[in-house]
Amino acid sequence: MTVQTDTQPDPTRKIIEECKRETQIRYKSKGNTFFRARMRGVNSIQVGKSKIIDSPLTITLEWIFQKYRRLRKAQRRFAAELFPRHPELPVGHRDSRLVGRIVFAGDRGQGPPIHNLHLEFWGRTHWFAWRKISEGRTDAKGCFALPFPLRAARNLSMRSLSLEIQKTTRVYFKDDGDDAPHFHFDLFKAIPVAKSDLIGLDYNLRTIPLDYWLYDPSAVTPRAVVDNSESPETYSQGREDALIEQIIPLEITKIKHLKQIELAPDTLTIEDIENDYPLNLTRCIEKRLSGYTRGDDWFGERMMNGMNRGSFVPDAARPGHYWIRYFGVCWYDINDLYALPDVAILFKLKDDGLPIPLEIRLTGKLSRSDHDPFHTRVFSPADGDAWLQAKRVARVTGAFCTEVEEHFAGTHLNTEQYAVAAYRNLRLNPVAGLLLPHLKEVSLINHTADKELIGGYIPTATALTRAGLQQRTRDILGLQDWRGWRPMEAISPAHTCAKAESLFWDVLGKYVDEFFRRHEDGIKRHWGEIQRFADDLVTHSVPVFLTAPQDAVRPRYRELAAERLNYYSQQYEFDPHLPRETIHGELKTVSRITTASTYGAAPPLDWQNLKQACRYIIMQATYMHTWINEHQYDDLGEVRYSCGGLRFGDRPSGIMAPESDNDIAPDLTRSTQMLWFTNFLSRTEYGFITRNEERDVNPLLIRLLKERCEEFKALEVDIEAIESRTNI
Numbered sequence: 001m002t003v004q005t006d007t008q009p010d011p012t013r014k015i016i017e018e019c020k021r022e023t024q025i026r027y028k029s030k031g032n033t034f035f036r037a038r039m040r041g042v043n044s045i046q047v048g049k050s051k052i053i054d055s056p057l058t059i060t061l062e063w064i065f066q067k068y069r070r071l072r073k074a075q076r077r078f079a080a081e082l083f084p085r086h087p088e089l090p091v092g093h094r095d096s097r098l099v100g101r102i103v104f105a106g107d108r109g110q111g112p113p114i115h116n117l118h119l120e121f122w123g124r125t126h127w128f129a130w131r132k133i134s135e136g137r138t139d140a141k142g143c144f145a146l147p148f149p150l151r152a153a154r155n156l157s158m159r160s161l162s163l164e165i166q167k168t169t170r171v172y173f174k175d176d177g178d179d180a181p182h183f184h185f186d187l188f189k190a191i192p193v194a195k196s197d198l199i200g201l202d203y204n205l206r207t208i209p210l211d212y213w214l215y216d217p218s219a220v221t222p223r224a225v226v227d228n229s230e231s232p233e234t235y236s237q238g239r240e241d242a243l244i245e246q247i248i249p250l251e252i253t254k255i256k257h258l259k260q261i262e263l264a265p266d267t268l269t270i271e272d273i274e275n276d277y278p279l280n281l282t283r284c285i286e287k288r289l290s291g292y293t294r295g296d297d298w299f300g301e302r303m304m305n306g307m308n309r310g311s312f313v314p315d316a317a318r319p320g321h322y323w324i325r326y327f328g329v330c331w332y333d334i335n336d337l338y339a340l341p342d343v344a345i346l347f348k349l350k351d352d353g354l355p356i357p358l359e360i361r362l363t364g365k366l367s368r369s370d371h372d373p374f375h376t377r378v379f380s381p382a383d384g385d386a387w388l389q390a391k392r393v394a395r396v397t398g399a400f401c402t403e404v405e406e407h408f409a410g411t412h413l414n415t416e417q418y419a420v421a422a423y424r425n426l427r428l429n430p431v432a433g434l435l436l437p438h439l440k441e442v443s444l445i446n447h448t449a450d451k452e453l454i455g456g457y458i459p460t461a462t463a464l465t466r467a468g469l470q471q472r473t474r475d476i477l478g479l480q481d482w483r484g485w486r487p488m489e490a491i492s493p494a495h496t497c498a499k500a501e502s503l504f505w506d507v508l509g510k511y512v513d514e515f516f517r518r519h520e521d522g523i524k525r526h527w528g529e530i531q532r533f534a535d536d537l538v539t540h541s542v543p544v545f546l547t548a549p550q551d552a553v554r555p556r557y558r559e560l561a562a563e564r565l566n567y568y569s570q571q572y573e574f575d576p577h578l579p580r581e582t583i584h585g586e587l588k589t590v591s592r593i594t595t596a597s598t599y600g601a602a603p604p605l606d607w608q609n610l611k612q613a614c615r616y617i618i619m620q621a622t623y624m625h626t627w628i629n630e631h632q633y634d635d636l637g638e639v640r641y642s643c644g645g646l647r648f649g650d651r652p653s654g655i656m657a658p659e660s661d662n663d664i665a666p667d668l669t670r671s672t673q674m675l676w677f678t679n680f681l682s683r684t685e686y687g688f689i690t691r692n693e694e695r696d697v698n699p700l701l702i703r704l705l706k707e708r709c710e711e712f713k714a715l716e717v718d719i720e721a722i723e724s725r726t727n728i
């Protein structure tokens with residue numbers, strides 16, 4: 001059923017708005033009860049059966065363990081109060097020095113130097129009192145020389161000595177509304193120093209390699225080394241708690257389904273599975289307005305303002321007509337179970353500014369018996385059932401591309417490359433206070449995604465294999481650059497998604513400008529850190545899309561490759577013609593912010609480069625990620641409506657079949673896993689800009705955002721739901 005929005009705004013819009021309100025996720029704590037099932041942490045989450053703790057005995061043991069951990073923490077706090085670390089340095093002639101050099105651990109133990117690391121030289125007396133002997137930091141070459149009085153270190157009362165290397169663990173802002181960032185340091189590594197070895201002059205600790213925010217040499221994109229035993233960062237307790245609290249009911253539902261599928265699959269249907277999860281937007285509308293979500297109006301509205309936030313390319317010949325493209329399997333590694341054809345959709349703008357589809361072109365295999373990957377079929381509203389089926393195929397390819405390309409590559413992987421470079425290099429420069437709150441935890445959630453999404457669910461629920469997904473996400477990262485990026489342009493007054501994006505970009509522009517104005521001196525004084533940051537970004541950047549040798553790109557695909565580059569350039573606001581650096585034969589995607597090691601040597605443009613890069617990084621890590629993440633549940637919360645992949649089935653019609661055909665729909669296991677994933681990802685958000693749960697968001701950004709609250713509300717964006725970081 002097609003319902004014209006422009007002729008009946010009232011009852012239909014009313015139902016849509018009511019359903020949006022009814023299914024809107026509210027992030028509230030449900031409180032705690034002793035025997036509530038629980039999990040140990042984010043790492044316990046699995047697409048199969050997560051490690052859930054539900055037996056009363058285990059819960060009690062876990063409770064005892066938690067109490068023990070708390071007691072240990074309290075004991076440490078008590079010891080710290082009992083034996084305070086006074087900051088005063090000893091008096092006396094500083095006749096000795098502790099010297100050495102700190103580098104990132106490399107393949108052969110010699111990575112690049114680590115600059116501006118804060119170091120403290122401490123002694124502990126026989127009665128456990130702390131005595132600070134010296135402090136300082138590494139220089140640009142990673143070298144340090146901490147002067148100290150030999151007598152203070154060799155004092156008879158001194159029992160042990162150690163060099164402590166500190167790391168920045170978090171940024172915070174004080175409650176008084178002051179917008180100056182403060183840094184919290186924690187001990188990263190303590191190196192014992194033998195008292196008897198100190199004999200005067202210099203004591204050389206030589207080169208110290210640190211496993212500190214290392215790049216993962218086995219990853220195909222710039223990633224941090226994260227393993228469960230040693231991670232460069234950890235989740236905050238609040239983040240862990242919020243996730244675990246929300247996921248338990250979903251986890252129990254999924255486990256129940258998996259058990260039922262194992263024991264009596266005939267007793268379960270896709271509809272049963274859906275009914276066990278919370279109601280989502282499309283199912284809510286369907287209940288009250290049957291057929292509407294399969295109609296042309298809803299299709300156009302969601303392609304424009306839904307999770308997909310489609311990129312509308314004007315049709316050269318027809319004003320008011322636009323094309324959206326989703327690229328299917330292309331030349332990536334695929335399985336033979338799922339279809340993923342290319343999709344091109346022609347839209348016309350209606351009088352109300354929303355798009356309505358006129359034509360859908362599907363190119364590629366639609367059934368097992370198809371063998372020509374370049375065969376195109378054209379569908380229009382006159383095709384009846386085939387038109388409905390073509391729209392479903394378009395939704396599915398669109399959902400796949402949005403999740404894999406825009407969500408995972410465009411926000412998660414993109415943000416992580418900035419996170420690694422920032423944590424490795426920004427310590428004294430105020431830009432650390434600007435960026436780090438928005439970059440934390442992304443390395444951790446990406447590590448979980450590698451295991452459960454890229455290596456787990458997606459290869460079993462879509463056409464691409466794990467290798468195919470890795471190739472594809474690396475290619476898409478080759479289109480993400482800060483230089484020249486700007487938000488999507490609205491093509492009509494109803495293009496609220498693009499308008500809200502511009503509004504947030506505007507807020508960030510004002511925020512970054514003001515931050516740079518207030519911290520101008522510090523940013524200029526510690527410009528060397530910006531150069532190192534820029535160096536790491538460019539050196540580790542992936543190559544520009546399709547510029548690396550692609551053995552798999554056969555001549556027939558070259559035209560497709562050109563079409564992809566052309567379309568993606570608009571979608572990701574990427575200019576492939578900008579001058580970029582070539583390193584070891586690779587044309588690097590991320591533009592260089594600066595080559596100068598001092599501000600005085602930098603051309604004026606570099607100041608603008610840094611501002612644009614900061615604005616872009618915060619934009620991707622906050623707003624762009626939030627948009628897709630929270631709308632997953634709206635647009636991927638009904639299995640037959642949309643999913644990551646339709647199966648070919650065994651009939652010649654393949655995926656061009658009704659929604660009721662269980663042979664092409666996701667199977668029961670994939671159905672419950674999909675709903676579990678979309679609910680889990682959308683419902684467990686934590687770390688919102690305005691809530692500022694961890695006092696790590698700059699009050700200035702909160703104020704600027706709140707000032708525009710009504711404008712966002714008019715565009716259906718709740719500023720309270722915008723995350724401050726990509727951590728789910």
Ligand SMILES: [Fe+2]
Nearest residue numbers: 407625629728
């Ligand atoms: Fe996400």
